[in-house]
Amino acid sequence: MPDFHLRRALLPTGWRDDVRVEVNEAGRIARVDVRGDDAGAHRLGFVVPGLPNLHSHTFQRAMAGLTERGGPGEDSFWSWREVMYDFVDRLTPDQVQAIAALAFCEMLESGFTTVAEFHYLHHAPDGRPYDDPAEMSARIAAAAHSTGIPLTLLPVFYRHGGFGPTPATDGQRRFLHDLDGYARLIERCGKIVASSPDAVLGVAPHSLRAATVEEIGELARLLEGAPVHIHVAEQEAEVEACLDILGARPVRHLLDSVEIDERWCLIHATHMDEGEIAELAGSGAVAGLCPVTEANLGDGIFPAPDFLAAGGAIGVGSDSNIRIDPADELRTLEYGQRLTRRRRNVLAGEGESSGGRLYRAALHGGARATGQPVGGIEVGARADFVELNDGSPLFIGREGDAVLDSWIFGGGPECVGEVWVGGRRVVEGGRALARAFVERDYRAAVGELRP
């Protein structure tokens, strides 16, 4: 591994110039010298730790632009879900792998350097398991490996169709397991993950609609200490149904029924009352926010000021992958607050700008939620570097957090130059090194997949 010389870098201690970083053979940071020299080092410009993407359904990237129609009053999250089900009815393992690989390239190119893939498409189109029950998980792991993005694999447990529980529908037949089947899936996924030094395995009950709290408790015991992710309280209709049928709001029901701690990542958690906010924030669980998808799906706005004030941990995910861009996720999070509160810099902190505070929060929460050794340029962390195009006019004269703000509020993927993961280069000149063959495979696998 080469040493690295970072002309300006965001360290846990703040912004520093001329940082020399030594990386060991495992791709971890072995030493960080502020005011180090650049002799023999690979030189980078403005460098930030890559952001973990804590929630993705990669296959949905191929749906981008196909569900933006339907007159007022006719369309909602639930009709979007019907389109999505229709789409997944037909996907083959080759297509799942090809779409995932392209989405992973786009993640790396925009500054995401780890991804937690929450994947629920397990079975063949007829609803029966493939010969290898982890066929789809293996394809996702292969896609990640081919692009160089470290993966937190979250095979989803999906058993029921709604609160009660009610039976699953035909549209859900490719997702379903009982507890024994899921345990076998997890065992097989353990082998897939063991073959990759950068992969982590977690469990993922889909939601309180698809799993009972008793089942969720069982799942959490399957893998000790591993991440547990679950969708919760994304839609108001879901909150109402949960209250009706289970007698409590979703986050409340979860907090009261299962021991929620730092292993947990609650995806969305959009609709919470004061008590839920305080208790979730205190639990150490991460709120997994997906602001761009939540805007696209009309979910609502996460109570970020109260949750952060209560010490809650947050991270961001690209979820439906309608767009893939960490900068867009962070600014959409802040802009939702500004538009409804009619103030600026709602989420800025003490001595931290809006972009600075949100970037740091998403590093910490993302590291916790993905269970990966990431989140900072410091000894022991994986050497995941995102170099911003400091030669771009956008960054002239920018110092400290204004670098992050110029990227997050003023730019996007075009601001990313080189990306290194575990000390290996994966993006150069803004393009993933894997992109050429990934695009070719995508065309071959997905070209015929018309709406």
Next chain:
Amino acid sequence: MPDFHLRRALLPTGWRDDVRVEVNEAGRIARVDVRGDDAGAHRLGFVVPGLPNLHSHTFQRAMAGLTERGGPGEDSFWSWREVMYDFVDRLTPDQVQAIAALAFCEMLESGFTTVAEFHYLHHAPDGRPYDDPAEMSARIAAAAHSTGIPLTLLPVFYRHGGFGPTPATDGQRRFLHDLDGYARLIERCGKIVASSPDAVLGVAPHSLRAATVEEIGELARLLEGAPVHIHVAEQEAEVEACLDILGARPVRHLLDSVEIDERWCLIHATHMDEGEIAELAGSGAVAGLCPVTEANLGDGIFPAPDFLAAGGAIGVGSDSNIRIDPADELRTLEYGQRLTRRRRNVLAGEGESSGGRLYRAALHGGARATGQPVGGIEVGARADFVELNDGSPLFIGREGDAVLDSWIFGGGPECVGEVWVGGRRVVEGGRALARAFVERDYRAAVGELRP
């Protein structure tokens, strides 16, 4: 001029394949043949008419990322304005021109092919006019000319500091004119515009704070038939002050005091009651929406469903240029509605997707507001073509409005391939042809302009 062959194009009659377009020496479309051949023609892929950017303050692009700090409760539109005033205290004509040219490159690269520049920075730092009172206007026109973007020049009339009126402040000294001084500015700008076949001149009372309705009436008579643009009802504090001091809400006051018709573009118009919405929509005036800036400044959310239902005309502008991307403007407009109404596709129309309806609306409203011969690929219009990268995986299998939706909701500037204005190429491979020298000048002029 070459003929053009558009493999697929958005025409006023809908999406058509194999469109041959003949362009005359003036850069106007002379003939459109659906199912035309491509012999001897310049071939383009997926083509849409370029979008007019109806509201820009280009110099603010150099501030991107500098105002995203300030704790909760401390920051607002008004503190942003203080930072902006501090910034403009120091700008020189060279800097104004260099920043404008770079912003114009970014506009072309992202798909804006006309810009209305609403510019209020007229005088020297000491508040006295330059030797040429139109020095700054001339610099903006020069910047536009150098990049190839057609300009609607809107020199701003700014006289007072607030409703009442109250005296202008020291921070406003570079903006100020009396009516005679402004008439001389307009006369001089008429000469600047006359030297460019693609330029249009309009008048722009800054706001009801900076101009009385009597003055606004005078200004509208200065240039018969020309565009008249004014900021209105952007901030709630402004609405309250207007109601307090002038006895009416801003849009109401304007509608009751001045004859508002199709010449007019009311920028923002965020805060309107039902009566204002109905009357403004019926007037033929364009509501000039700037959704990204309005999110950044915490202005609030335009009542788009009611305004469109009442037949109102809208267009979009990049305003503060915190980002420059028509796709972002349109999706932010739709997402603001989705987040607050908790539904999807709020602004989709009959047989039109969200992106399709908004793109068409912004073409029509933008053409009206800029006073330019643009808005459609049809005989008589300027040949302004934005070619989307139809080779991108994002567009595989996309038909009709799904092409627009994939760009607007799923992409950004990276979707733009070639851009042609008046039949001349201005962007190739996503980069403005002028960018190299524009960036060099920017560095020279702006490199020392640190916050």
